Amino acid sequence: MTIVAKFEIRYSQYLDPEGKLVQSPPGFARDPKELIPLYRWMALMRAYDAKAIALQRTGQINTFASLLGHEAIQAAIGTAMDADDVLLMTYRENGIQLIRGVTLKELFVYWGGDERGSNFSGPRKDFPICVTIAAHVTHAVGAAYAMRLRGEKRVAVCVLGDGATSKGDFYEGINAAGVWKLPLVFVVANNQWAISVPRSAQSASETLAQKAVAAGFEGLQVDGNDVIAVRDAVDRALAKARSGAGPTLIEAITYRLSDHTTADDASRYRDPEEVKAAWKLDPVARLRAYLGACGVWDKAREEKLLRECGEEVQAAAQAFLDMPAPGxxxxxxxxxxxxxxxxxxxxxxxxxxxxx
Amino acid sequence: MAQITLVEAVNLALARALQDDESVVVLGEDVGTDGGVFRATQGLLGRFGPERVIDTPLAEALITGMAIGMAVEKLRPVAEMQFAGFGYATIDQILNHAGRMRHRTQGRLSCPMVLRMPCGAGIHAPEHHSESPEAIYAHIPGIRVVYPSSPRRAYGLLLAAIRDPDPVVFLEPTRLYRLFKEEVSDDGQAAPLDVCYTLREGTDITLVSWGGMVPETLAAADALAEEGIAAEVMDVATVKPLDMDAILASVARTGRCVIVTEAPRTCSIASEIAAGLAEDGLLTLLAPVRRVTAYDVVVPLPRLEQHYMPGKARILEAAKNVLAFG
Structure with missing residues (x-):
């Protein structure tokens, strides 16, 4: 018997759950001060998320999909991408959108049930939120094909969930991306749950990253609660795509700390002990602990930041509420x-x- | 001007579009080296190269989905479903994304793409190769559904579809691909969308059809003419949005109408036209409207195909029934 193919999937982590470095950080993270902007974005995401849930609970917006637990993945992607790249995402990626220039008000307008929320002012070429699962993987293939055909140095970044990797559109899309070596980065935010179906019941594949191997390109895993690990992987994948070396799939391991949406009640199918354990991996607390230990963050800065974030989301929510209904x-x-x-x-x- | 078939006219329009606009790309299964299973894309790979004439993996959702991504990113993709029966796998993409992109973003993004699909029965093909899905697509908001009935119209309407700023499902009747030739000038002139074409003027009855049934309808009109009956024949051409005004105007003159389609009857385009006549043309009608359609059954395998498809005899029977009324 002959072995005709072999593969391995690498996992990377820089910050452990306590916020301690487990290996020497990549260039962008050598100076811990450089991580403060990422932390600020993550704090704003959390304030936005809490406000959106409050607005939903008081009947002022409709069903909302919380991003709680996804902050590190989203801060990493949002800060790594160039303005001219294109983002294709699901409904749980509002944090990336914020960094790319979609306003808090526009996000509230969207969840408030108004199409004007997808006519956002910032990244005009970014795709709108894709609600049907994995359909946008095929759109990403087309967008990346167009960029390459014109000889542009742009990249399409497609963010999806673990559940999406069960779908035909995902397999059809990554397969073609591999065939054509397109300038594409896929980030699978693996939060362990497709509504009520756990990762173990979604796929017998050992990792989701290895699905990329079947499509003929690199798949890797990162600790999705470690912003340094995600950012490093996305930086590398973007540079690779821009250089013409083809797509990468990054499986970022995290946990959905929220219900699927405000219309869901995860206590029906999830063990509260599991959620409690997942909070120990909280990406925001982890980065805060690291910055604190490095002496570049403290309680006063934290309180000031939270106050500013709170005011910012409150002002945006008010601007949304003051907006006349569409005709x-x-x-x-x-x-x-x-x-x-x-x-x-x-x-x-x-x-x-x-x-x- | 050359005498060419309908499939050659499709090829000519594609070549013209690729030549005139560098944002046009052609993609689908076997459209490159093979030139398409019907040869609709023959020669395009050699002239325009593999970057713009793209052999895709065998994956229909990918083909439609990537065309959407290309269109949003300012290309003008012309994607091919090898047969309409395989296109059902991509209705999710057409309905949930192509038809919604402009509205969803309130005009920020758009989806100018064409999805070509050979369709219709009558070529003794295997299962799933003889579908008539125009009504299914016509129900989808935000798209156009165009269905030519002759080489000249195929050329002009396909150019119009490619230049249209919104998504178009372009149905090509396989039975007519090589049935007859027509003079087609490769002048780059698009034919208007969203309008019916009057193929023959008449005062006694209006026969309305589109796509593959148009030759049968014209043959029925010839037979009626031999009996001294002047039938007006209208080719709907764009079945969505429907040019109901033109049909109402014709029926206002003739007072009688038969609608002909090879698609199943229930919720067909024929039903939509009949409903439009009932709502806005009732007082001009001298007789009940008749629909000549396929039955509400699965398209049979070839041995029963001729029993399934309406032909000249059924059209004539319906026309005479309508003419005999009152």
Whole structure:
């Protein structure tokens, strides 16, 4: 018998759960002060998340998908990408969007049930939130193909969950990305749960990273609660994609500290002890502990930051609440570049109904 | 001007679009080296290269999904489903993404793509190779559904579809691919979308059809003419959005209408047209509207195909029934 293929999946971590360095940090993290901006983003994400849940619980926005536990992954991706790269993401990636210039108010507008939230002002070429699972993996392939065809040095970054790696669109997409060696970075935010289905029941694959191996490109695992590890992996994958060396899949291991959405009750299917244990891996506390130990962060700075984040999300929420509701014409005016004659009568009807 | 078939007209339009606009790309299964299973993309790989004439892996959701990604990133992809029966796997992408991208982003992004699909029965093909899905696609908001019935119209409508700023499902009747030739000038002129084409004027009855049933409908009109009955024949061409005004105007003149399609009857485009006539044309009608359709059954394997598809005889029977009323 002959072995015709062999592979290995590497796992990397720089900060352990207590916030202690387990190996010498990569260049960008040598000076711990350089990590403070990442920490600020993570704190803002957490303040945003809490505010969004409060708005939902008081009936001021609709169903919301919390990003609690994903802060390190999102801060790493958001700060690593170039402005001209393109982000394709799910509904749980609002933190990356924030860093890329989508405003807090626009995010509240989206979750408030208004399409204007996806007409965001910042990263105009970023794709809108993809709700159907893994469909955006194939869109990422097309976007990356277009970039390469034009000879651009841009990269498409596609962020998905562990559940998405069960879908056909995921397999079809990564397969093609491998065939064409596209400028693509896939980040699987493996938070262990696809709503109520645990990782163990989703796939018998030892790692999700190795699915990339079947598609002919590198897959690797990182500690998704360690912002240094995620950022290092994303930096490398982006540089590789930009150089023409093809795609990478990064499986970032984290835990969904929240319910799936505000419409879910995870206590129906999750052991509270498991959640308690996962909080010990909290990415925000981990980075805070490290920065504190390095002497670049303290209680006063923390309190000031939390106060600022709280004020920022409060102001954004108020701006969203003050925004007039859209008119019924919003349903029609962007269905097509030019409203077809057949739809014009329906639009007039909708406007008339509204006035009655 | 050359006499060419419908499939050659598709090829000519694709070549013209690739030539005129460097953002146009063609992708699908076997569209490159093989030139497509019907040869619709023959010769394009050699002229425009593998970067723009793309043989994809065998993965329909990928093909439609990546076309969406390309279109959002400012290419003009023309993707091929090898047969319409395989396109059902990608309705998720068309319905949930292609048709929604512009609206979802309130005009920030758009999805100018064409999804070509050979369709229709009558070529003795295996299972899943004879579907008529136009009504399924017509139900999807945000897209256009275009269905040519002749080489000249295929050329003009395909160019229009490729240049259109919104997604278009472009259905190509396989039965007509090589049925007859027509003079087609490769002048780069697009034919208007969203309008019906009057193929033959008449005063006694309006026969409405599209795609593969148009030749049968014209043959029925010829037979009626031999009996002194002047039938107006309309080719719907764009089944979504539907040019109901043109049909209403024709029926206002003739007072009688038969609608012909090879798709199953329930919730068909024929039903939609009949409903439009009932709502807005009732007082112009001199007789009930008749639909000539396929049955609400699975497209049979080839031995029963001719029993499934409506033909000239069934169209004539319906027309005479309508003409005899009142």
């Amino acid at each position: 019924a014409e919003q349903m029609f005016d962007h269905m097509y570049a030019t409203l077809p004659a057949a739809l014009a009568a329906q639009r007039a009807q909708a406007l008339a109904d509204r006035e009655e």
